[in-house]
Amino acid sequence: MEKVAIIGIGMTKQERRKKAETFADMVFEAVTKALEDADMTTKDIDNIVTGCNDFWDGRTISSMAVGDASGAWDKNISCVEGDGTFVAFYGMTRILSHSYGTTLVTAHSKGSESVSSLITNAMFDPIYTRPLGLDGITSAALQARRYMDKYGITEEQCAMVSVKNHRNAKNNPYSQLPMDLSLKDVLNSRMLADPIKLLDASPITDGACAVILANEKTAKRFTKHPVWIKGVGFCADAYHLGDRDLAECKSLEKAAQTAYKMAGITNPFKEIDVAEIYDAFSYQELMWSEGLGFCDKGGGGKLVEKGETEMKGSIPLNPSGGCLSAHAVIAAGLIRIAEATLQVRGGAGKRQIPGSKTALAHGVNGPCGQSHCVWILGGEDG
């Protein structure tokens, strides 16, 4: 694959409710920051891919709201409706196709403006599943129970993820919920849907993110520290929850395989220095660790118990605090890419994992991790 780099990133603070801001305001903030970060003006942007979701925005051509704010005036533009990692993928192909030298990728959502469980309920099939009232949380609970049952993962092990990520968020000025928690705090928090308790779940968040991609020539023109896309892959599993074993994440394994092959990675546990993965729920960080090959099947619980995924561990996961600390749907995956980019650059401040040369970013689309997108980013010699 030809070289494509990430040369600019920008994000808003992720908050429970940005009452004063419209979607356009958030995106304008993220885009302006990304342009500043890349030392570019909107003239240097050749095309734009926006990421947004009609249901979350309450508007059936949700991309319309952020046209001006993305600097789309008189430019080629498209829109992917899915997690930010998928949006960025399309943005990348528009450079690899040689159609454009740079792509601005944006993603946003405001969870505060709607009733989240109605929005996620709408993911489910209207004839058979929706009337049961299934939503993002209850479906995750089904998966968590299945996963814990099959592999002997405990509620304590899941709670450890929450403790770690909220503590990590203390180093991230953009994150919504930096917190000092004990295991007991998590285990005693309000039960939402067994076994998922309040502190096992991600919050409702408003936020936006923008990332600038460039081909090799343009990247070298604008920055001394391009972060190269080494490998990328995505894959979708079956839709009806009963059509697959919820304790497995085959589509993640396939997506990861594609990305690792491209990046020449054979031992992810050793070769990945840091990973930002999509922990919408605490059990998911454990499941995805397995799918990404950081440990064996069913080994996610032991991995976190041993402290391997802490900041100082062998495979630090979510130094940013992850989705558990801030979860603006659609934007969240792009933020994982932005965070991974900061790591490789050495620009992640207090949340920096020292010596990060190869970072992984991961996003999820669809119920119970139906579809996954995996990115491998590396520095000059990574």
Added chain:
Amino acid sequence: MAKRVAVVGTGQTYHKSKRIDVNGVELIYEAVTQALEDAELTRDDIDLVIIGNMDHFEGINYVDMWSIDGSGGLMKPTIKLTTGGTTGSTLAIAGYQMVASGLFDKALVIGWEKNSESDTTAAINTAFDPIWDRLTFAGAIGGLAVEASAYMNDYGITERDAARVVVRDRKNAYHNPYAHLRKEVTIEEVLSSPMLCDPIKLLDMCPRSDGACAVIFASEDVAEKITEIPVWIWGTANRHLYTYINDVNFHGLQSLKNASKELYQKCGIREPLKEIDVIELYQPYSFGGLMWLESMGLCKDGEAPRLVWDGVTDMDGELPVNPSGGVIATNPIGATGLIRCAEVAMQIMDKAGEHQVPDVKIAVSTGFGGCMWSDILLYGKEKPK
């Protein structure tokens, strides 16, 4: 390694006002199987599935996930794009870009809509800004009627001029077995049909249909092995110009003007009227079939009626427009832009049967939607350099 890309197969359903016999996933499956048959490929051969529709018509969130059984995306990379009316053409552009990137050899692109499942105008209203535009907006029909009023005022275009466009398209649709509305109409019938929003009457406006369309894009490495006549994409361009309906400039379709200019430049087209053999224009209403030919640079502003009355855009004219019958005959919104792509491909591949235009070498398909947005693609029988 960037690749050149061609359409190697197409499929579409027989579009109807109500497909009560299938749910959305089954509708998608129909188009997908047709496209695979057309290209003589199987699901295993496909590397990527790209799908789109306009969410609020069916009320399903994450359609790419929901449709996986019918789209063929199971355990494959699957992604969704949506940009309102331009969805279909946006999907075609994505099919091109994803394969041109060199990361995928064969992409299956699907556009679909079951418009019968909801109140179309109400759903279209929800596309517009909830605070500024939605409260007073009157759907696609209202918005387009306003454009027509400005056009008529600028150049003295008449309702009769617009009706001539409908007559052409409905005549063409008669010869297209996939079209939704296949009954020919006369100018008088158009003029006496019920007024919806001045000056748009019932027969000036497109229907809403249930339908799906699938198009297979392949890289140059495999395209010629798959089909005898691959349809090469020479270039794409688009402008989703306006964020607020208040900002629209009603004198000409600005987005189409800008996008066409860019496309012609990219593809080396200097005299579009002469050099293009066929156009499938995303034309949701009759007046658009006049004004937007001007916006595409086929003639001067205000001159399109002459072009149309002279028969230039008829099947046997110099530059046939909408040999399929176009959007006036068939409109499953998420599919419509992609059907334009499929129809153009069929023309170049010589597979358009009764509505075939002879000897098509260069063709254009457009997309329209959103806040007066436009997409445009140019296709050629010859491989681009």
Added chain:
Amino acid sequence: MELLTKGSGEAEQPFQYSVGRWGSKFLMELRDHEKLFGIRCPKCLKVYVPPRQVCGPCFQRMEELVELSDQGILVAFTIIRFSFIDPETGITKPVPYGYGFIKLDGCDNSFQHFINIEDESKVKIGARVQAVFNEDKKGNLMDIKYFRIIGE
């Protein structure tokens, strides 16, 4: 064979859309003072209504609010004669009614709203129109009842 459909029932998706700083100012001025405000781009000097943060063509943040007249010229319009369900209220719209775009004095883009069609013969492109406000104002666009024709 009987073919079934399933209704969406009483499904609602309630939203609380943020209006934003400039939009809020516009609606408050409308509600409290029956005044219309636009915003000027410092780069191209164009004035837009309703006011928003970014000038699209310039990609420029805007700050300068400009009071506009409540009068202007009708630049394009239509008369809606078919009824459809208003997604905001769930009620079928009563027809016929006028809908058009007005270039308010002092503004560079146009403003869409209802047009009074009591005398259809007067409703022409180029006609001079003026906003008519509702007695009971709530701080949304409907605080303007419609625009009426006041001249040729």
